[in-house]
Structures are given as C-alpha cells and as structure tokens.
Amino acid sequence: MNARRFAQQIALAAAPALLAGCVDSQSVLNPQSGEAHDLARLFWIFTTVCSLVWVLVVAALLTLLLRRRRPDSTPETDNLEQQSRKTAVVAGLVALTAVILVLFTLGSFYTTRGLIAPGPHPLLIKVTGAQWWWQVEYEDSDPTQVFSTANEIHIPVGRPVTFDLEATDVIHSFWAPNLMGKQDLIPGHRNSLTLTADKPGEYRGQCAEFCGLQHSHMAFLVVAQTPAEFWAWRQAQLKPAAPPASGQQALGQHLFVEGSCATCHTISGAGAGGKTGPDLTHFGSRSTIAAGLMANTPSNLAAWIKDPQELKPGVNMPQVPLSDHDRGAIVAYLEALK
Amino acid sequence: MTIQTEPPRDSSFDDAVLDQRLTEVWGTKPTLWGWLTTVDHKLIGRRYIVTAIFFLFLGGIAALVMRLQLGGPNAHIVGPDTYNQLFTMHGSTMMFLFAVPVMETIGVFLVPLMIGTRNVAFPRLNAFSYWVYLFGGLMLWTAFFLNSGPDAGWFSYVPLAGPQYGIGKRSDIWAQMITYTELSGLAVAVEIIVTVFKMRAPGMTLDRIPLFVWAALVTAFMIIFAMPAVMVSSTMLILDRLVGTHFFNWAEGGDVLLWQHLFWFFGHPEVYFIFIPATGLISSMIPAFTRREIFGYPALVLSLIATGFLSFGLWVHHMFVTGLPRLGESFFTASSMAVAIPSGIQIFCWIASMWDAKLRLRTPLLFVFGFIINFVIGGLTGVMVASVPIDTQVHDTYFIVAHLHYVLIGGAVFPLLGAIYYWFPKVYGRLLNERLGQLNFWLAMVGFNLTFFPMHLLGLMGMPRRIYTYQPEMGWGPMNLLATVGALIFFASFLLLLFNIVSSLRSRTPATDNPWEAGTLEWATGSPPPPYNFARIPVVSGREPLWDRPNSLPVVTGLRVDRRELLVSTLVDAKPDMLLGSPRPTIWPFAAAMVTSVTLLASIFTPWAVVWGALPIAIVFTGWFWPTGVKEEE
Amino acid sequence: MRTEMVGDVAGLDTSGYGPRTLTWWGTLAFMSLEGMGFALAAGAYLYLMSHAQRWPLNAPLPNYWPGTVVAILLVASAPLNHLLSNWARAKDLKKVRIGLVLMSLLGIAPLIVRCFEFPALHVGWDTNAYGSALWFLLGLHTTHILTDVVDTLVLTGAMFSKHGANPHRFADVTDNAFYWDFVILTWLPIYGLIYWVPRLT
Numbered sequence A: 001m002n003a004r005r006f007a008q009q010i011a012l013a014a015a016p017a018l019l020a021g022c023v024d025s026q027s028v029l030n031p032q033s034g035e036a037h038d039l040a041r042l043f044w045i046f047t048t049v050c051s052l053v054w055v056l057v058v059a060a061l062l063t064l065l066l067r068r069r070r071p072d073s074t075p076e077t078d079n080l081e082q083q084s085r086k087t088a089v090v091a092g093l094v095a096l097t098a099v100i101l102v103l104f105t106l107g108s109f110y111t112t113r114g115l116i117a118p119g120p121h122p123l124l125i126k127v128t129g130a131q132w133w134w135q136v137e138y139e140d141s142d143p144t145q146v147f148s149t150a151n152e153i154h155i156p157v158g159r160p161v162t163f164d165l166e167a168t169d170v171i172h173s174f175w176a177p178n179l180m181g182k183q184d185l186i187p188g189h190r191n192s193l194t195l196t197a198d199k200p201g202e203y204r205g206q207c208a209e210f211c212g213l214q215h216s217h218m219a220f221l222v223v224a225q226t227p228a229e230f231w232a233w234r235q236a237q238l239k240p241a242a243p244p245a246s247g248q249q250a251l252g253q254h255l256f257v258e259g260s261c262a263t264c265h266t267i268s269g270a271g272a273g274g275k276t277g278p279d280l281t282h283f284g285s286r287s288t289i290a291a292g293l294m295a296n297t298p299s300n301l302a303a304w305i306k307d308p309q310e311l312k313p314g315v316n317m318p319q320v321p322l323s324d325h326d327r328g329a330i331v332a333y334l335e336a337l338k
Numbered sequence B: 001m002t003i004q005t006e007p008p009r010d011s012s013f014d015d016a017v018l019d020q021r022l023t024e025v026w027g028t029k030p031t032l033w034g035w036l037t038t039v040d041h042k043l044i045g046r047r048y049i050v051t052a053i054f055f056l057f058l059g060g061i062a063a064l065v066m067r068l069q070l071g072g073p074n075a076h077i078v079g080p081d082t083y084n085q086l087f088t089m090h091g092s093t094m095m096f097l098f099a100v101p102v103m104e105t106i107g108v109f110l111v112p113l114m115i116g117t118r119n120v121a122f123p124r125l126n127a128f129s130y131w132v133y134l135f136g137g138l139m140l141w142t143a144f145f146l147n148s149g150p151d152a153g154w155f156s157y158v159p160l161a162g163p164q165y166g167i168g169k170r171s172d173i174w175a176q177m178i179t180y181t182e183l184s185g186l187a188v189a190v191e192i193i194v195t196v197f198k199m200r201a202p203g204m205t206l207d208r209i210p211l212f213v214w215a216a217l218v219t220a221f222m223i224i225f226a227m228p229a230v231m232v233s234s235t236m237l238i239l240d241r242l243v244g245t246h247f248f249n250w251a252e253g254g255d256v257l258l259w260q261h262l263f264w265f266f267g268h269p270e271v272y273f274i275f276i277p278a279t280g281l282i283s284s285m286i287p288a289f290t291r292r293e294i295f296g297y298p299a300l301v302l303s304l305i306a307t308g309f310l311s312f313g314l315w316v317h318h319m320f321v322t323g324l325p326r327l328g329e330s331f332f333t334a335s336s337m338a339v340a341i342p343s344g345i346q347i348f349c350w351i352a353s354m355w356d357a358k359l360r361l362r363t364p365l366l367f368v369f370g371f372i373i374n375f376v377i378g379g380l381t382g383v384m385v386a387s388v389p390i391d392t393q394v395h396d397t398y399f400i401v402a403h404l405h406y407v408l409i410g411g412a413v414f415p416l417l418g419a420i421y422y423w424f425p426k427v428y429g430r431l432l433n434e435r436l437g438q439l440n441f442w443l444a445m446v447g448f449n450l451t452f453f454p455m456h457l458l459g460l461m462g463m464p465r466r467i468y469t470y471q472p473e474m475g476w477g478p479m480n481l482l483a484t485v486g487a488l489i490f491f492a493s494f495l496l497l498l499f500n501i502v503s504s505l506r507s508r509t510p511a512t513d514n515p516w517e518a519g520t521l522e523w524a525t526g527s528p529p530p531p532y533n534f535a536r537i538p539v540v541s542g543r544e545p546l547w548d549r550p551n552s553l554p555v556v557t558g559l560r561v562d563r564r565e566l567l568v569s570t571l572v573d574a575k576p577d578m579l580l581g582s583p584r585p586t587i588w589p590f591a592a593a594m595v596t597s598v599t600l601l602a603s604i605f606t607p608w609a610v611v612w613g614a615l616p617i618a619i620v621f622t623g624w625f626w627p628t629g630v631k632e633e634e
Numbered sequence C: 001m002r003t004e005m006v007g008d009v010a011g012l013d014t015s016g017y018g019p020r021t022l023t024w025w026g027t028l029a030f031m032s033l034e035g036m037g038f039a040l041a042a043g044a045y046l047y048l049m050s051h052a053q054r055w056p057l058n059a060p061l062p063n064y065w066p067g068t069v070v071a072i073l074l075v076a077s078a079p080l081n082h083l084l085s086n087w088a089r090a091k092d093l094k095k096v097r098i099g100l101v102l103m104s105l106l107g108i109a110p111l112i113v114r115c116f117e118f119p120a121l122h123v124g125w126d127t128n129a130y131g132s133a134l135w136f137l138l139g140l141h142t143t144h145i146l147t148d149v150v151d152t153l154v155l156t157g158a159m160f161s162k163h164g165a166n167p168h169r170f171a172d173v174t175d176n177a178f179y180w181d182f183v184i185l186t187w188l189p190i191y192g193l194i195y196w197v198p199r200l201t
C-alpha cells in the first residue's frame, strides 16, 4: 500500500471542499459567536490530545513489529523482570490516561458552565419546529411589538439572543453550527438556547434530529445584523402586509385569500389567517422558499406552488390546481410582500 | 422389575469404540428431521453465525444503496421514503440481527468447547432461541420487501414511531422484531451463564477461564439486566400503537423522553454486548501468535467486569441535547470518560502481550492490529463526544456516524474477521488461504478508512445524519463520493473473504486438530469436533492447558456412554460434582418457536392473537417439558 | 491427542436440588431478568408520576381491596409453598402430590380475584398515561401468576403420572416453589406502587 498516494488522494478530494467559501456557513470549524468559539476551542484541544494518543498507540505497534523475534512454536513465559517492567509501564499509562480524562472532564464542565451563565437582557425568540419548517415568533412584553415569520431569523450582533424551542408534532433539533451547539425541540417539553453573534453574516442552520420524510430539507437561515439594521428590519416586519400595487397583484391577493391558501397561511392585513403553514406576511423579504429548499425567485416560487410534492416529497402543502395565469398573479403578489 | 445393571461407562472402552458409541448417542441424523430437531450447540451455533452473516450481507447491501444515493448531491436513486426505510433497516439489522447475535452465538459454539464440556446447559432452549431469531429476522426483511419496512431509525424515537406519525404497520414490525430478537438473546444469555458457572472442566477455576469465555459471561449478565429495558419500551410502544395506551403521548400525561431513557438504558449496554465479546476474541487469539500467555489476565478480566458495570451508567450521553439539566449531564460525561480506562487497560495489555514476542504475522494477527488501529480512533472520538459541549455540536451528525462505525466495525467486525480466519478450521475442518487472507486484510483496511474517515469531516462541515440528499452548494459532495468509493472497496474485501471461504470448503486438505498450536481446550479435539466434543472430559491445570503438557491431555473417566451425560462441577473451584443427563434431539423447540412467532406476528394486527395463541403455546411448552422416561432423565 | 486418565467420576450423584443443579440457576437467571423488567416498569411509573402535576391523573383513586386480597392470598400461600419444597427434598411422593394440588388451587385463587382487581383500578388503560402504567404493572404481574400456575398444573399432572417418582421431578418441584416465592415477592412492591403511593402524595 502506497501511503503517500493514499494521503494525496484524500487531500485532493478534500481540498476543494474545505477551501470553497460557501461551506463555511454551516460549519463547526468556522465559529462566529463567543459560544461557538468556546466550543471550537474545546474541540481542538480534545482533537489534539486524542490524535497524540492515537499516534502513540500506532507508534507502539510499529515498534513492537520492528522488535519482534523470529517465530518458533515453543510456548514461553515472560521472566519476572520482564513482567514487572511491563506492569510498571502499563500502570503508568493507565495513570496517565486517568489524568487526561480528569482534565477532559473538567474542561467540559467549565465550558458548559461558561455557556449557561445567564447574560443580560436577552432578545427572546420563540422557535417552533413543525414537519418540515420553522415558525419564528419575536416575543415582547408589549403585544404590539410581537410578530411572526418563518425559516429566516434575524438577530442583532453583540446582544444575547435566547431561543425558546418547542415542537408541536415530532422531535426536531435546532442547529446553526457557526453560532452554537444544537438543542432539541421536543413535544411536551420547553427548551432554550442562548447565543451572541460576533459579527454580521448569514449562517445556515438545519434540523438535526430525524423527523420524517423531509428531515433533509428543514433548514433555516440566521441573519446576524448590526443593531441598526436589525432595528430597521424589525420595524418592517411589524407592519402589516403591503397592499397590492398592481392589478395582477390584486388578483393574486384575491386568489390567495379567497382560495385554499389562506386556510393554512397567514398574511396579516390581507385577511389570510391560516396557522398550519408558514406566515407569509413578508414572504418577499425572505431569501429561501420552503425551509431552505431553494432560492426565493419568482420562477422557483411558481414551481413550488405548481407542485410542492414534486419538489419536497411528502410536504404538508397540497398541490392546489391553478391556471398559469392565476399562479403568476399569486407569485407576483407574494414576491411583492417585502 | 428389571435388575439394576451397572450402565456402560467410558472407562471400559478404548478410543475407537468409545468414539463409535458416543457418536451414536450424541450424533445428529443428516436428515431434514435431524436438522429441525438437533440440539447440538455446534450445529446451532454454526447456523446462528451463518444466519447473522447473511443479515450482515442484507444490511450491507442496504448500506451500499444508501452510499450510492449519497455519493453526489441531489441524487435520485431512491426517494426519501425508501431511504428512511433503508437506514432504519441497515441500523436495526446490523445491531439486532447481525452484531449482537453473531457475538453471542460465537459463544454458543465456542464456550462449551473452551470449557471442556459436551453441550450448553439448556440445549432445547438454545434450539428454540435460534428459530425465534430466524423468524424475527425474516419477518423484518419480508416486511421491507412489501414496502412495510420500519422507517423511524434504529432507535425508533417517538412520536415519530408512535400511533400518530408512524404510518401503517412499519413501526409495529420494528417493535415486534425487537421482541423476537430479545427473546432469543435472553435465552442464549441464560444458557451461557449457567454453562460457564456449572459445566467447566475439572480444575478450570475462575482464574483459568479463557478470556473469551469471561467476555461471553460478562456480556450474558449485561444482557440479562439491559435487554428487559427494550422489551418494556417496545411493548409500551406496541400498546400505544395498538390498543391506545398513552405511555409516550404527552397530551395525556405520557412523556416523549421516557422512550429515550428506556431505550438507551438498554442501547448503551447493547453496544458493549458487541464490543466485549470482540475483545474476548482478541484476547483469545493473541497468545497463539505470540507464543505465550496473555499479559495481565487479572487486569483484563477486571476490565471486562468494570466495563460491564459502568455501561449501565452512561445512557444519558445519547441524550445530551434533549434539554436535561446541564450540570446533571456532566455526571454522564464523567462516567463516559471513565469507561475509557478499562478500554485503555485492555489496549495496553494487548500491546504488552505482543511486546518482544515471537510474533507470527498471520491473518488473524493482522486483523488484531487493524482492530487496535481503528478501534482506538473510534474510542477516542467516543471520548470526544462524551464531552457535553462537544456533543452539542456533533450529535446527530456524520461525526457520530463515523464514531459508531469505527467502534462497531473497527472494534467488532475486524475482530470478527480475524476470528473467522482463526476458528474457521475448527468449525469447518479447512484452513482459509493465507495469501488471500492478507489481501483481504489490506483491502478491508483501505476500504474501511476511506469510507468512514471522511465522515468525521462531513459532520464538522455540518452534515446531519439521516438525510436522504443534500444540495450541491453545501460542499459535501467530494467527501461523500470518497466514502462511496471506499464502501465499494470494503464490499470487495468481503467478496474476497466469501471467495476464500468457498474455495477452502472445496479443498481436499483437512485442517489438523490444532493448526495454530494454540493452548485452549477447543484445539484438543477434532476439526470439526465430533458431536460429543470430547471423548473424555479434560482436566485443566492452567490458562493454556494444551501448553502445560505438550503431548498428552489429562482427563477424567466414568461418564456413561449409553446416554447423553455431562459432568457438572462446582461454581468457584470447578470440582466434579454431579453427572447429569442432557436432552436428546426434539421437535418441541421448533414447534414452540413456530407457535410463539405466529402469535407475536398476529398480535401486530389484533391484540386478541395473544388470547388465541395462549392455548397452543401452553400445549407446545407442556409437550416440551413433559417427562418421557428416557435414560437422560434417570 | 493422547489422553492420560487422572481420575474417575463414576460415583458422583446423578441428581440434586438447589444451586447444585442447572435448572436452579436457570430459574434464578430468568427471575433476575424478569425482576429487572418489573423494576423498569416500576421506574417508568415513577418517572411519569414525577412529571405529572397530580397523581392519579384525572382519575379517582383505585379501590385497594381486591389487590389487598391478592396480597393476602399470595402471602398466605408462602408457608405451604415452603412445606411443599421440603417434602420434595425428602422425596415424599404422597405429600408432594397433595401439596401440588393445594398450590394449584392457591395459584388459581388470586387469578380469580385479579379479575375484579382490574376494574377496581377505576381507570382504563386508554384513559391516560397513569391508567396505562397501572394496567401495565398489573398485567405484567398477572402473566407471572398465570405462567406459574400453568407450570404448577403441568407438574401436578406429571407427579400423578408414572414419571412422578423421579429425583429430577422432585427437583422440579423445588424450583417451581422457588419461582412462586418470586411471584409473591414481586407483588408486594407493585401493590404498594399501585394502591398506596398515589395515596401518599
């Protein structure tokens, strides 16, 4: 076996993947919050020590191979001196193992304690997992400051954000690796997760607990913004949906509200109040369709409405029969909901 | 009234006649009837192992289809529904139908031979357990081919597997498959414990028990205390689904996490049911290739026992992100770290055993090396994920998939492959080809690492497990392709082994009794062993009895040859204590397994099946236990 | 391989009872694993209880009389059970036959009372998780009584057959008695869990 060639192969295959910038937006190795930095630091410490341990074990195997004696079949026994030397070495290694493990345990313990220390005035966001999308509600003691959206979460940098995590159907898991470890959303339980983003950026997250047919396509986007940008975004989200600006959009709104769409989707200010699907009040401002399945473009949207089952098999949105003309109107209307 | 005559005993025959008489009494007829009724632990053990490897094949094919699907982004080889069934079938088959049974039943074959007796303690129970296991596995795979394969993962979390979200009969099939395999697993565990406790050859005191037998014993104890947890939880799941109980229904006072606690209380020990016997295989093979006793026997035994105990205190490490109290979880970090100590002791003792030795670099030893190299990677990633903070990142990602395959394949399949090369001559009377064996080893090493090493990186790059596809912009394509190529190479290594097996079975050169010049008792008898295992019961005075006196085997005499008779000894110091009869071939275990299996299967469809099935079950078990007045009952 | 005889075991016993035998250990192993099953079912009950606002959940307290009668019947059968075991050790066929008949009756009696015990729980298995847990515990224990009664009946039949006067049969009787002790013992904690724990909280 040519080990160099083998290593080269791995490196060749790995390099593009590791270098391509796009990968970084959902990666443990590219921490973008204080919490994720702590986790990554611990991870690298463990990895370094463990790699060393492995190298030592393999070195021992190689050494004993080199030191082996010519085989013959007569059984032998270690003499007392050999026995006691081996015993001493093994005992020493076991003691060393124990020390490393104690340090590992302490490291984990203090990292955990650091992560759960309560921060000041967190922003509260309730995230509810459903097969296969994320409902997002910005909480506030003032009911006029409360609003909902889906699949795209904006947060201000530099301020702790606490996510209250719940699920209504099966278990899901909320995970945006650049920002924080994951936490399950469990029916009948309430969990939470707190993090503080370091700098503005878009981070992808994905459901990590197997939740059925479309577990693979249950992503979300965390958009970390400067406080000013966040504030502006928030003000925009608090407004009701924009009224139709053209005849086509008006037709779209009519079809949406009077048709079956409104039984599942909310568009506040337009008279659509369904709760089983994502809130679409500001759908046009979001960058993806159907929990990260595809980019939010008019043609993608038209394809989605035409046959959601084709694009996301098993999804809980039915195919609604519409003429191309009517569908076009709905698309125009929804895309205008900035 | 007949006159009491002294029955014929082995002391009054020479070897040739003795062989003939004992074969008559202990033999299995080579007919279909003989095949269905046999209670010989070697035939049943062999059958068990072959069946388990067949399930490895099915599970492996499922894995290959998954690998093809994941080889590139947005692939359409299978859809989400099929994919979910595939990974559930793969995981469930590998764990419940391959790894646990194969490790347990290598014990069914080897333990009686290694401790110098003629059968297991409850041969009929042994036969029964095989049939139940076979029916369970067939039921699962038949359901899969009827598009009713379970699809909620190998640990079948509720509510996804519960009455509301688990469609059709899929999860019922899964839960009932658990019942079958647990029934058979528990039966074997009971058997192994009693066999090791009471049937060891005279002189085989506790500190002379071969390490594989110790491992089988510890595993059997763990099974007894862990498997009931999954029996309880899978029964609750069936009841929730079938008759509307609410154990896991949070709307009616049930709790979703109750399932996870019960499952992992079993599930964590389960992974050690697989690993502990594998370490026993390693410890039992090394001496033959180093030409001296294993180093640190007492430490190795204590490590096995310590691992067994500790494994009951780790289950929460599979639930670190479910929102249990964070600092309470730290306890489970500590206990999970602690199991690394006994594993470390074992690794160090094996290395010490091979240090400065007269090493014979034959295929089984190569697999021992492969085992250490790969398992240590898996063990170390285990230590990493035992850390709560690290686990919050890598839980449910391909990093875990990498960990579990490194420990399961590195830690159990590599020892198994070594063991196949090592004991094949004992089981089938033919040696496997050495050169093919070495090639097999290298192919397996390369294929395995190529498949699973990239998965660590994939997990860190954010790839969750159990996804049927991913988008190209995620950048996971190249590594996945690498893993798929690796899986094909790994598959090829198995085909090579299969070829090696078939060609040596056809070869005409029989293996000698002791081709490796090893020291334990199974090598003191024929290859393959005669139906009665040992013509006269051996007496043991050391850990490698065949090395103590190179050319002769001390034995005791006085067993009857006109009935199946066993020597029962005392628990601690293995002094001869009683002579007991051992059951003859009988159809009742097969009948009982049939009736039980049909009842269990029917109960998926109607709870009344349990009521209807009660009478036939009572009848077959009465038939089983009803005395017949044969010599064995004297 | 050449063998060398170092001893003869022809004179050893061919039967015995208790820990000398294989079946005793087998029985003990099955009792351990079933005991573990009971412990886990009880653990599940306590787990659900600890997560509930009140206990019993939306149901009246169970009526403890039938369960108490079962407990009394079971405990009352213990002395005879032990006598029977001693008679079997003494290989007294006549007494063993009488004892087995009586023990069969003493096994069927609690089963009859059990029929009244399920309704006395005052909750259905499908009412809520509390009901499910109760039925599960009671069902689990009922299966144990049932299987041991069937075993006792079969053994009684065997003792009255021509195969009765056999040392192995006597050993079977002692193992059966051993198992019945287990059935009695497991009932006491379950009885406490079902009827008294809800009354304490």
Ligand code: HEA
Pocket: A053, A057, A096, A097, A098, A100, A101, B271, B272, B274, B275, B317, B318, B336, B337, B339, B340, B343, B344, B345, B347, B375, B376, B378, B379, B380, B381, B382, B383, B385, B386, B387, B391, B394, B395, B396, B400, B403, B404, B407, B408, B411, B412
């Ligand atoms: C054969 C099976 C096997 C074995 C032996 C192990 C061994 C270990 N496992 Fe693993 N594990 C699995 C099979 C196994 N595991 C499976 C199947 C899963 C996934 C289940 C699923 O979700 O599908 C899993 C998942 C799993 C998790 C949950 C991860 C998650 O889902 O997020 C954790 C967490 O703690 C864990 C930890 C460990 C530890 C600490 C060990 C230790 O026992 C390892 C000890 C060994 C060593 C450490 C190496 C040798 C030691 C030395 C050379 C000494 C020097 C060492 C040091 C100084 C550290 N395992």
Ligand code: HEA
Pocket: B053, B056, B057, B058, B059, B060, B061, B063, B064, B066, B067, B087, B088, B090, B091, B092, B094, B095, B099, B153, B154, B155, B401, B404, B405, B408, B409, B413, B451, B465, B466, B467, B468, B487, B490, B491, B494, B495, B497, B498, B501
């Ligand atoms: C012992 C257990 C075991 C073994 C051996 C394997 C072997 C393999 N596993 Fe798997 N795997 C699991 C246990 C195991 N696995 C578990 C528990 C899970 C989790 C499931 C879940 O999430 O629910 C999992 C999940 C899992 C996944 C993740 C799926 C997902 O999350 O979406 C993947 C993906 O690549 C995978 C791949 C493979 C591959 C390519 C092999 C290959 O190594 C297979 C190679 C083997 C063969 C192809 C068979 C060859 C056999 C013969 C030819 C017969 C002749 C043989 C002899 C004579 C000896 N496995």
Ligand code: CUA
Pocket: A129, A132, A171, A172, A173, A207, A208, A209, A210, A211, A212, A214, A215, A216, A218
């Ligand atoms: Cu939601 Cu996976």
Ligand SMILES: [Cu+2]
Pocket: B267, B268, B271, B314, B315, B317, B318
């Ligand atoms: Cu575990």
